[in-house]
Amino acid sequence: MVLKRLSAVLLAMLTMAGLQVAAAGPAAAAPRILYYDASQAQEFVAAVNQGAQIWNSRVTNVRLQPVPAGRTPNIRVYADNGWPRTYSSSLGNGYWYMGREAVNDGYYVPRIAAHEFGHILGLPDRRTGLCADLMSGSSAPVSCKNPNPNATEIASVNRLFATSAALPAREFAFAG
Numbered sequence: 510m511v512l513k514r515l516s517a518v519l520l521a522m523l524t525m526a527g528l529q530v531a532a533a534g535p536a537a538a539a540p541r542i543l544y545y546d547a548s549q550a551q552e553f554v555a556a557v558n559q560g561a562q563i564w565n566s567r568v569t570n571v572r573l574q575p576v577p578a579g580r581t582p583n584i585r586v587y588a589d590n591g592w593p594r595t596y597s598s599s600l601g602n603g604y605w606y607m608g609r610e611a612v613n614d615g616y617y618v619p620r621i622a623a624h625e626f627g628h629i630l631g632l633p634d635r636r637t638g639l640c641a642d643l644m645s646g647s648s649a650p651v652s653c654k655n656p657n658p659n660a661t662e663i664a665s666v667n668r669l670f671a672t673s674a675a676l677p678a679r680e681f682a683f684a685g
């Protein structure tokens with residue numbers, strides 16, 4: 510309760526400071542829900558769900574949920590033979606591909622799924638080469654089996670969704 514009250518106060522202060530915040534809805538109390546549609550992810554549906562669960566178990570300001578029937582998803586997931594890649598239209602919205610090029614090269618599928626969701630959640634690529642960084646993508650060794658965002662990546666996503674940050678449309682490729 511204390512935390513919720515504190516975040517409400519913080520949000521009010523940010524609003525007064527002129528930063529962009531959500532225009533409607535209860536202030537920062539509930540996480541923002543993003544619906545994803547994995548029905549076209551072919552053999553990768555389970556990996557897509559796993560990628561969503563990884564984020565759900567670590568961030569507090571946003572939740573990724575399977576889209577209910579009759580509702581338009583925020584996120585669509587596809588699969589093809591190219592490289593994994595994401596096309597984000599704004600924070601929390603867009604589509605991404607599970608690409609068999611990376612899968613066939615041996616990159617860990619749950620890591621790819623969590624990484625591409627990371628772009629939808631507002632994180633850019635950071636090609637540090639480190640397995641501990643989820644957003645290092647293909648710059649980490651093929652042997653890297655870490656599908657989890659690090660503390661900095663988690664904090665960044667929470668911060669972006671706390672203020673519903675406005676992000677420009679962008680494209681991200683797993684290899685580059």
Ligand SMILES: [Zn+2]
Pocket residue numbers: 624625628633634646681682683
């Ligand atoms: Zn990427």
